[in-house]
Amino acid sequence: MKGSAWTDYTAPLDCSWTWKKIVQVKDIFKAGYHDNTWIHNVSGYSIASGYNWLRTSSPKVPWRFICWNSLNIPKTAFIYWATLHKKLLTRDRLVQMGICSDFNCCLCDSAPEYHDHLFHDCVFTRRCMSLLQLKLQFPVPTDDKIRWFSAGRCKSVLQKLLAGAFYVGVIHAIWMARNHDRLHHSVIHPKVLVHQVWNEVLERWKKRNRSPLSPLETQWLSRVSM
Structure with a gap:
């Protein structure tokens, strides 16, 4: 990662499976940021807001x-x-x-x-x-x-x-x-x-x-x- 931004970082092929997954999660959540600010919650990022954004929303079923x-x-x-x-x-x-x-x-x-x-x-x-x-x-x-x-x-x-x-x-x-x-x-x-x-x-x-x-x-x- 030295000399490169975390948002643009790509995991090398020879790194561990765990590190690849961490980088993969970063790539998923990157879409929720704008100018390094979490845009789905005015108070900033939280686990709850990240979870709700990730799972999206669907209409509630009557049953x-x-x-x-x-x-x-x-x-x-x-x-x-x-x-x-x-x-x-x-x-x-x-x-x-x-x-x-x-x-x-x-x-x-x-x-x-x-x-x-x-x-x-x-x-x-x-x-x-x-x-x-x-x-x-x-x-x-x-x-x-x-x-x-x-x-x-x-x-x-x-x-x-x-x-x-x-x-x-x-x-x-x-x-x-x-x-x-x-x-x-x-x-x-x-x-x-x-x-x-x-x-x-x-x-x-x-x-x-x-x-x-x-x-x-x-x-x-x-x-x-x-």
């Missing part, structure tokens, strides 16, 4: 409140994310890939298994969603649940938190029940599935909650926990 709920565990959030993007290997995709030849849904065996059917139209799924509403004791729409959750139709933050985690947990459990039936030819009863998911969500909330509940939240929680 973020459900998918990235603090009560969700990674596997349930991932499966829910995969259903939103239709990335799971349902039977329609397996047939296209030549892995299997049976189109029928593993849970109801009455229609072709694709994402919209498995997580919306299937008799098993509809039964699970009906039980979900009974457990929560307030109506959740059959269609456009993402808009319903994101619009804040729940009466309290606690209801929104638990309802969102409960819904994502049920979606994950439906996928697990589908896989269990495909491997063992045995379908778990919807009541057992929903009851198990609710207990798991409620237990996670009890371990993490440190805030006092309002009278409305206490009353609702006592009813749904019975």
Whole structure:
């Protein structure tokens, strides 16, 4: 580097991998400077402003409140994310890939298994969603649940938190029940599935909650926990 400016410096071919990476990062961030001044923050460069500039910005998706709920565990959030993007290997995709030849849904065996059917139209799924509403004791729409959750139709933050985690947990459990039936030819009863998911969500909330509940939240929680 002797005799040359750091901004114009190029790592030699025989230097270490670590030094090459440092120089590479310098080249990336050089675009964020003008006359040796960081142009993305009036207070100068900071790790936060550098990170936000590097990752760029994207429009917020309406399902973020459900998918990235603090009560969700990674596997349930991932499966829910995969259903939103239709990335799971349902039977329609397996047939296209030549892995299997049976189109029928593993849970109801009455229609072709694709994402919209498995997580919306299937008799098993509809039964699970009906039980979900009974457990929560307030109506959740059959269609456009993402808009319903994101619009804040729940009466309290606690209801929104638990309802969102409960819904994502049920979606994950439906996928697990589908896989269990495909491997063992045995379908778990919807009541057992929903009851198990609710207990798991409620237990996670009890371990993490440190805030006092309002009278409305206490009353609702006592009813749904019975």
